[in-house]
Amino acid sequence: xxxxxxxxxxxxxDKLQRLQQKLALTDLPSEVLDPTNPWSRGVPLSEIxxxxxxxxxxxxxxxVEAKLNxxxxxxxxxxxxxxxKYDIHFVHQQSPVTDAIPLLFLHGWPSSFxxxxxxxxxxxxGGTDGPAFxxxxxxxxxFGFSSANKKKAFNVEQxxxxxxxxxxxxxxxxxxxxxxxxxYLITRFMASQYGPKHCRAYHLxxxxxxxxxxxxxxxxxxxxxxxxLSDRDLAGLARTRExxxxxxxxxxxxxxxxxxxxxxxxxxxxxxxxxIYEKLVxxxxxxxxxxEQVLTWVSLYYFSAAGPAACLxxxxxxxxxxxxxxxxxxxxxxxxxxxxxxxxxxxxxxxAWNGTLGPVVLESEAHSGGHFAAWECPDAVVxxxxxxxxxxxxxxxxxxxRNGYN
Numbered sequence: 001x002x003x004x005x006x007x008x009x010x011x012x013x014d015k016l017q018r019l020q021q022k023l024a025l026t027d028l029p030s031e032v033l034d035p036t037n038p039w040s041r042g043v044p045l046s047e048i049x050x051x052x053x054x055x056x057x058x059x060x061x062x063x064v065e066a067k068l069n070x071x072x073x074x075x076x077x078x079x080x081x082x083x084x085k086y087d088i089h090f091v092h093q094q095s096p097v098t099d100a101i102p103l104l105f106l107h108g109w110p111s112s113f114x115x116x117x118x119x120x121x122x123x124x125x126g127g128t129d130g131p132a133f134x135x136x137x138x139x140x141x142x143f144g145f146s147s148a149n150k151k152k153a154f155n156v157e158q159x160x161x162x163x164x165x166x167x168x169x170x171x172x173x174x175x176x177x178x179x180x181x182x183x184y185l186i187t188r189f190m191a192s193q194y195g196p197k198h199c200r201a202y203h204l205x206x207x208x209x210x211x212x213x214x215x216x217x218x219x220x221x222x223x224x225x226x227x228x229l230s231d232r233d234l235a236g237l238a239r240t241r242e243x244x245x246x247x248x249x250x251x252x253x254x255x256x257x258x259x260x261x262x263x264x265x266x267x268x269x270x271x272x273x274x275x276i277y278e279k280l281v282x283x284x285x286x287x288x289x290x291x292e293q294v295l296t297w298v299s300l301y302y303f304s305a306a307g308p309a310a311c312l313x314x315x316x317x318x319x320x321x322x323x324x325x326x327x328x329x330x331x332x333x334x335x336x337x338x339x340x341x342x343x344x345x346x347x348x349x350x351x352a353w354n355g356t357l358g359p360v361v362l363e364s365e366a367h368s369g370g371h372f373a374a375w376e377c378p379d380a381v382v383x384x385x386x387x388x389x390x391x392x393x394x395x396x397x398x399x400x401x402r403n404g405y406n
Contacts, residue, residue, distance in 0.1 A: 108181020131404025148306030236348030
């Protein structure tokens with residue numbers, strides 16, 4: 001059984017001083033100004049100058065670190081078959097409700113375990129008007145304060161194995177999952193490998209279902225021939241096409257030449273800042289990011305135990321397995337799921353396509369929110385989970401002996 005050890009974030013003074021030195025020595029590029037669309041070529045120079053100056057002169061990592069350490073954090077040494085043992089860092093926020101439902105939260109990129117923070121008080125509360133949850137939010141391997149992987153072919157299957165074993169090590173033989181982005185892929189593989197015996201159900205944002213065809217899903221395909229797409233479906237398809245055409249270059253680079261990109265992200269804190277800040281702004285729905293929040297998110301990558309760019313390796317592995325992780329994740333999996341769509345997310349395929357993923361028990365559509373759903377719209381995500389697993393939900397009592405109520 002994996003040993004569970006309490007953990008506190010503690011970045012060395014040497015690393016903090018080195019960051020200051022690198023910020024002081026930053027060389028900034030020139031810029032072609034476009035007053036009508038200042039973001040058309042990427043992050044405006046004025047934005048990066050402001051953030052870099054704040055990072056160097058005003059950002060107090062020690063204060064941020066102390067705040068982060070208010071979260072109950074641990075590490076567990078987990079063995080992944082055919083690979084190594086990995087120290088997995090995770091938040092484990094337990095509810096005072098004895099029968100709370102174990103919930104695994106899996107982040108994506110450029111997010112971290114921190115994305116769950118706004119949902120924590122809402123999730124652990126409950127037991128009377130709605131179900132309560134014990135929340136486990138790991139740093140994915142190669143992210144945050146979890147171990148680095150240095151072996152080829154460590155893929156979504158191995159990530160799924162690692163976090164499944166983490167839940168077992170915590171005594172959660174049955175659990176549910178909430179995820180988006182890379183976490184979405186890992187969750188689909190967890191459902192396939194460990195559901196429904198252990199992974200009892202899951203809730204997704206940023207779902208990427210298959211288009212129903214007469215061969216793969218004849219009943220659903222027939223129904224769609226007589227049911228026109230809604231205005232929201234059409235808008236979602238337009239959003240998906242726009243992102244695929246103009247916003248997906250990062251994925252192509254990270255999944256094809258991660259090592260080449262890694263040198264810039266590892267050596268230049270401002271390069272890392274620009275790479276991540278662009279996504280925070282463009283992938284969210286007008287979320288009012290403060291400089292403090294932006295630099296906290298970026299610092300978690302800069303101070304990552306595996307290094308700022310280790311996380312890119314999963315993109316490469318995703319696209320170099322056969323079939324690709326996204327293609328494999330489109331297969332039907334007989335584990336109940338909920339799907340949430342947020343207005344400004346990156347992939348917004350027709351609602352009816354969700355039926356190709358598995359037995360859908362809840363679908364929700366938010367008129368705001370973007371790619372970082374748990375951070376931008378915590379109430380909406382928690383509301384879905386309460387509907388799914390509450391007394392009036394279709395999955396009430398699906399985790400044996402844990403219905404989330406007093």
